[in-house]
Structure formats: C-alpha cells, structure tokens
Amino acid sequence: MPDASSPDPLVIFTPSGKRGRVPAGTTVLAAARALGVDLDSVCGGRGICSKCQVAPQTGSFPKHGITATDSALSPWNAVEARYAEKRGLQPGRRLGCQACIEADTLIDVPPESQLHRQVIRKSADARPIEMDPATRLAYVEVAEPDMDEPTGDWQRLAAALAAAGHPVTEAPAPAQLARLQPALRKAGWRVTAAVHTDGAGRSRLIDLWPGLRTEPLKGIAFDLGSTTIAAHLTDLSDGRVIASAGVMNPQIRFGEDLMSRVSYAMMTPGGAEEMTAAVRAAIGDLATALGRDAGVEPREITEAVVVCNPVMHHLFLGIDPVELGQAPFALASDAALDLSTAELGLAGFNPAARLYTLPLIAGHVGADAAAVALSEAPETSDDLVLIVDVGTNAEILLGDRSGVLACSSPTGPAFEGAQISSGQRAAPGAIERVEIDPATKEPRFRVIGSDLWSDAPGFAASVAQTGVTGICGSGIIEALAEMRIAGLLDASGLIGSAEQTGTARCEPQGRTHQYLLHDGTPEGGPRLTVTQGDVRAIQLAKSALYAGARLLMDARGVTRVDRVVLAGAFGAHISPKHAMVLGMIPDVALDRVTSAGNAAGTGARIALVNCGARTRIEAGVRRIHKIETATQPRFQEHFVNASALPHATDPFPNLAAAVTLPEVGFNTEGGRRRRR
Numbered sequence: 001m002p003d004a005s006s007p008d009p010l011v012i013f014t015p016s017g018k019r020g021r022v023p024a025g026t027t028v029l030a031a032a033r034a035l036g037v038d039l040d041s042v043c044g045g046r047g048i049c050s051k052c053q054v055a056p057q058t059g060s061f062p063k064h065g066i067t068a069t070d071s072a073l074s075p076w077n078a079v080e081a082r083y084a085e086k087r088g089l090q091p092g093r094r095l096g097c098q099a100c101i102e103a104d105t106l107i108d109v110p111p112e113s114q115l116h117r118q119v120i121r122k123s124a125d126a127r128p129i130e131m132d133p134a135t136r137l138a139y140v141e142v143a144e145p146d147m148d149e150p151t152g153d154w155q156r157l158a159a160a161l162a163a164a165g166h167p168v169t170e171a172p173a174p175a176q177l178a179r180l181q182p183a184l185r186k187a188g189w190r191v192t193a194a195v196h197t198d199g200a201g202r203s204r205l206i207d208l209w210p211g212l213r214t215e216p217l218k219g220i221a222f223d224l225g226s227t228t229i230a231a232h233l234t235d236l237s238d239g240r241v242i243a244s245a246g247v248m249n250p251q252i253r254f255g256e257d258l259m260s261r262v263s264y265a266m267m268t269p270g271g272a273e274e275m276t277a278a279v280r281a282a283i284g285d286l287a288t289a290l291g292r293d294a295g296v297e298p299r300e301i302t303e304a305v306v307v308c309n310p311v312m313h314h315l316f317l318g319i320d321p322v323e324l325g326q327a328p329f330a331l332a333s334d335a336a337l338d339l340s341t342a343e344l345g346l347a348g349f350n351p352a353a354r355l356y357t358l359p360l361i362a363g364h365v366g367a368d369a370a371a372v373a374l375s376e377a378p379e380t381s382d383d384l385v386l387i388v389d390v391g392t393n394a395e396i397l398l399g400d401r402s403g404v405l406a407c408s409s410p411t412g413p414a415f416e417g418a419q420i421s422s423g424q425r426a427a428p429g430a431i432e433r434v435e436i437d438p439a440t441k442e443p444r445f446r447v448i449g450s451d452l453w454s455d456a457p458g459f460a461a462s463v464a465q466t467g468v469t470g471i472c473g474s475g476i477i478e479a480l481a482e483m484r485i486a487g488l489l490d491a492s493g494l495i496g497s498a499e500q501t502g503t504a505r506c507e508p509q510g511r512t513h514q515y516l517l518h519d520g521t522p523e524g525g526p527r528l529t530v531t532q533g534d535v536r537a538i539q540l541a542k543s544a545l546y547a548g549a550r551l552l553m554d555a556r557g558v559t560r561v562d563r564v565v566l567a568g569a570f571g572a573h574i575s576p577k578h579a580m581v582l583g584m585i586p587d588v589a590l591d592r593v594t595s596a597g598n599a600a601g602t603g604a605r606i607a608l609v610n611c612g613a614r615t616r617i618e619a620g621v622r623r624i625h626k627i628e629t630a631t632q633p634r635f636q637e638h639f640v641n642a643s644a645l646p647h648a649t650d651p652f653p654n655l656a657a658a659v660t661l662p663e664v665g666f667n668t669e670g671g672r673r674r675r676r
C-alpha cells in the first residue's frame with residue numbers, strides 16, 4: 001500500500017517533456033491520456049495490439065530532476081508475458097496499457113507508438129508532416145444479442161465503439177448493415193472497425209475486419225492537373241508513400257487548356273458530362289492500378305484527397321463549369337467537401353471510402369493553390385516570399401506573416417513541353433538540361449535516364465535504349481536561356497541567322513530561323529530544333545507568369561520580393577538562373593530561389609494524413625486575398641512588358657551581377673541588321 005502521506009508518483013514522458021503526478025497504480029496508457037501525451041492504442045488496453053509500447057528509462061536524469069529505478073513500474077504481468085511469447089517484444093519495452101506506475105519514472109514513447117508521429121519530408125528545408133488521420137482503427141468486443149434485452153447488432157456495435165472512444169454519429173448504409181450480421185457472428189463478436197471523422201465532427205463506420213487488425217489503412221492523394229493526374233498511395237499510419245503513378249488527363253481530347261474545356265462544355269450538349277465521366281474513370285483506373293501494383297486490395301484504400309483548379313474541380317464533381325468561363329467567375333461552392341468515392345462512381349476503393357476536396361480560393365484560384373499554401377505556409381514566412389506553381393495554369397502566392405495574396409495566371413501548356421515543335425513530356429529520352437558554349441555556339445545536353453552530358457564518352461551507349469526523343473519543359477527553358485546568353489537570341493525573342501550569329505546551327509526556317517540542338521537522323525532519330533514559334537510560345541507563357549506575379553506585387557505595394565519558391569512537377573526542375581534569364585520570375589538573388597518540388601501534391605498528402613491540416617486550410621483560405629488577373633487593367637501592360645527577355649522595363653540587377661547578356665539585335669526589317 002502506498003504511504004498516504006507521500007505525494008503521488010511523478011511521471012515524465014519523452015520526447016514531449018509532458019509531466020505530472022498520477023495516483024500509484026495508474027497504467028502508463030491512462031497516465032499518457034490524462035497528461036495529453038500522444039500514445040497509440042487500437043485494442044483499447046486489452047494487451048493485444050502492442051501499439052502502446054513504451055521504453056521506461058532508469059537512472060538519474062538531472063535535466064528532468066528525476067531518478068527512476070527498476071521498480072518504478074509494476075512487474076512484467078501475464079498479459080505482457082503472453083504477448084512477448086507469441087509476438088515478441090523488444091528488450092526494454094513494456095505495454096503501456098499493462099505497466100502501472102508505482103514510483104517516479106521517466107518514460108520514452110518511441111516514434112512507432114505515437115499516433116501523431118512526424119513524417120520527415122525529403123527536402124531539407126521542408127516542414128515535417130504530422131500524422132493525424134481522419135480514419136482510425138478500433139478493436140472492440142461487441143455484446144452478443146440477448147432475448148431479454150433486445151437491441152440491434154448495429155446498436156451494440158455502436159455502443160462498443162462509443163465506449164472505446166470512437167462514437168459513430170452517422171447511420172450505416174444499407175449495404176453495410178447487410179454485411180454486419182454475418183461479419184459479427186463469424187468474428188465471434190470481436191472486430192476491428194475503421195471509423196472516419198470529418199471536419200464537422202460527423203463520424204461514420206467505414207468497414208469491419210474480424211478480430212484484431214493492426215495492418216495500416218491506405219489512402220491516395222491526387223493532384224488533378226489540367227494536363228496530368230498524379231497519385232500517391234500512402235500509408236495512413238505513418239504517411240509513407242507506398243507507390244506513385246501518373247497519367248495524362250484524358251480531358252485533353254476535349255481541349256488542351258481550361259478555357260477550351262469550358263467552351264467544349266458550353267458548345268457541346270452533354271459535353272460537361274462526357275468530361276466528368278472521363279476524369280472519374282481515369283482517377284478510378286489510377287487507384288486500381290496503384291493498388292494492384294503495390295499489392296494493396298481496393299478494400300484497404302479507405303480515403304482519398306483531391307486537389308485541383310476550379311474548372312477541374314467542377315468537372316470532377318459533375319458541375320457544369322460554364323460560370324467559370326465568364327466574369328464574375330462564380331464557383332458553385334468554394335467550400336471543402338467530404339464525399340464518398342462510391343457516390344462519385346470511383347473504382348479502386350473500399351465501398352465506403354471517403355474523398356476530401358480542399359477548399360477553393362476563388363473562381364480562378366483553386367484547391368491546388370490552397371494545397372500549395374498548406375505545403376509552403378507563406379503566412380508563417382518572416383520575409384516576403386513569392387511562390388510560383390508552374391503548370392498549364394500557374395498558381396501564384398505572395399505573402400508573409402502580415403498577409404497572403406493569390407492569383408492564377410493562364411500560362412498554357414508550353415512549359416510542359418506542349419506547343420513546342422520538338423516538345424515532349426518529361427520522360428526517358430527527353431532533353432532536360434542544355435548548355436551552349438558562348439564562343440563556339442555548340443550545345444551539349446543531358447537527357448532523362450542518363451547521367452552523362454552529350455559530349456561525354458559513353459553518352460551514346462547510355463542513351464542507346466531510350467534515344468534522344470524530344471525536349472521537355474525544363475529543357476526548353478534552358479535551351480532558350482542558353483541561346484540568349486550565347487547571343488543566338490535577342491532581347492525581343494528573335495533567333496539570329498547563321499550570318500548574324502556565326503554558327504551554321506542557326507538555320508533558315510521560312511522567314512525566321514531555328515537553332516539545331518541535336519541531329520539524330522544518322523542514328524534514325526529525330527532532328528531536334530528550337531524554332532521561332534517555340535520562342536514565341538514560351539514568351540507568351542512566361543509573360544503571363546511574370547504579369548501575374550507583378551499584379552500581386554502591385555497589390556502589395558512592392559517592386560521586389562525577398563525570395564522565390566518554384567513549385568510544381570516542372571517547377572522543381574527549372575534552374576533558377578535560366579528562369580531568371582528568361583524573366584519568368586522577378587529579379588532576386590539567385591541563391592534566394594528555391595525549389596519546393598510538387599507543392600500541390602505535398603499539400604494533398606498533408607491533407608490526406610492530417611485532419612487538423614484540413615481545418616487549418618479551410619480557415620486559412622478565407623484569409624488569402626485573391627486577385628483576379630482577367631479583370632485587372634494592368635495585367636495587359638505587365639504582360640506586354642514581360643515579353644522581352646528578361647524584361648522590357650523592370651531592372652534585373654541580381655541577374656546582371658551573375659550573368660552578362662550580350663546586347664544583340666536580330667530585327668532585320670528594311671534589310672539592315674540592327675545592333676544595339
């Protein structure tokens with residue numbers, strides 16, 4: 001019996017540092033719950049799931065002002081002994097639901113026992129993702145039916161779940177009830193339930209498995225872009241990406257960019273429905289393929305998150321996007337939605353799986369921009385950051401702790417290699433890096449799938465499988481920027497002739513010129529050139545991007561930013577120097593331009609594994625001030641000035657300090673060559 005006059009034992013948990021006194025005899029799990037310490041449990045303390053494992057520490061800990069002995073916890077009990085014998089328990093570990101606190105103790109909670117463990121993101125400066133999934137597993141023992149106290153099987157299951165801390169507020173679907181009775185009886189009334197809770201506190205049963213299930217559930221984060229759809233199959237217990245895949249958005253056949261798809265919906269009876277069916281089928285096929293390739297049954301995939309721009313959002317949900325094609329660009333709803341995959345007719349998921357769409361920011365600024373904001377958190381930045389997510393539509397955010405502005409700019413598909421004469425998707429064989437010697441004007445390049453530059457010994461053998469097939473988005477940016485640095489392209493975007501540039505690689509093409517980057521014809525490959533039309537396509541795209549950024553800077557009342565973050569599957573591969581030579585982004589010190597990878601995809605993954613993040617971004621988007629580029633009078637002016645390489649009027653002092661751009665001019669109107 002503890003001495004009534006001595007204080008209750010002190011328990012300190014690491015790594016959280018949470019501490020407090022609990023009555024002697026309290027289990028470690030109960031103490032953790034009382035002190036708000038993150039300690040997992042699926043079986044509700046029955047000693048069968050081992051999710052509550054802890055590592056008690058002994059010795060003197062001056063930092064914590066505590067000395068803990070071996071007898072601080074109750075001796076190893078029969079439940080632990082049975083668990084250790086059957087499943088094994090690491091040396092030094094105890095089951096938190098069995099070990100009782102008898103004296104002052106220091107208890108370490110290992111990462112795998114933390115429900116809200118942090119997932120480290122690959123990029124060094126990225127914030128970790130905290131786990132807080134919306135769907136949880138709970139093992140329960142359901143009371144058997146009793147003739148004297150008749151209640152339904154569902155009611156007894158719901159009561160057991162409520163007692164285990166997982167109340168279910170929503171009625172089950174008839175199909176779930178139909179499976180319930182045989183499932184409970186077959187499992188001997190011991191089942192593990194998956195319970196999903198949405199942001200409004202509504203909770204529902206997703207599925208039941210016989211006995212104890214500790215195998216983690218899975219979810220898929222979708223980044224639904226106008227051109228491509230990317231999907232990440234994710235472990236909902238630790239946030240690990242199990243497999244990723246991508247496909248082209250099948251809606252491309254109805255129109256390459258968003259506005260042409262809106263027009264297709266407007267002009268073609270049934271057109272919107274056709275596009276809805278196409279994108280849902282593609283998402284379902286992607287989910288099915290991801291699960292199949294990773295050996296994960298559809299039943300195991302219980303959640304999805306989709307981020308996309310407003311037109312994609314409306315088409316995916318079956319809403320005619322016609323209002324998004326004209327001012328004032330009204331959305332059907334800008335709220336986040338919690339839906340069932342079944343009502344959207346998506347294949348590849350558990351029949352009761354839930355699908356969450358992030359909130360939209362405005363008529364042209366979508367859930368993809370919200371996902372970028374969730375991933376990059378500009379509202380926590382001390383300095384003024386410009387975040388550019390480059391895709392067919394660019395999402396642009398500018399802000400710091402004092403506020404965030406957002407807009408979207410229609411850059412078109414040129415940055416993704418479309419509308420470029422030798423353009424192709426970023427795939428093996430595509431040129432992704434280019435250098436041009438300013439003296440000889442000779443190029444060298446690297447292709448995806450080979451680590452060698454094209455002038456290195458062994459290059460030909462290294463691309464024998466893939467060939468050199470085209471130029472991807474980052475390749476065309478580098479090619480143009482290198483042409484500008486080498487004096488093959490002037491500030492207005494004209495490619496010079498062989499005579500003007502001194503290289504036979506500048507060939508006539510109709511009334512303009514093109515630069516020969518690679519002639520693969522001797523090996524039966526294509527001849528890859530950069531044409532005047534390619535330069536114009538990139539100029540249009542980059543002008544739209546820069547003009548969008550400048551509009552946000554105008555609204556903020558600044559002419560410069562402190563740093564730039566390039567995001568997007570393509571943005572991650574752009575070299576800052578080359579982007580700035582072309583004037584895609586405002587002038588800033590080159591080492592202040594960083595890459596965030598696929599920030600929209602990361603935002604989708606964060607929302608998939610952390611329901612608190614969903615609540616945060618739902619509130620956060622209401623504080624983001626939107627700028628509508630289409631109706632801003634200065635957009636046109638900024639667009640025209642941004643057409644020059646790098647810019648007609650804005651100074652680029654940081655760029656000038658790093659790169660000298662030759663002052664060439666190839667406008668030969670009137671038969672005379674001008675030189676500035």
Ligand code: FES
Binds near residue numbers: 045095
């Ligand atoms: S809570 Fe399941 S074993 Fe302790």
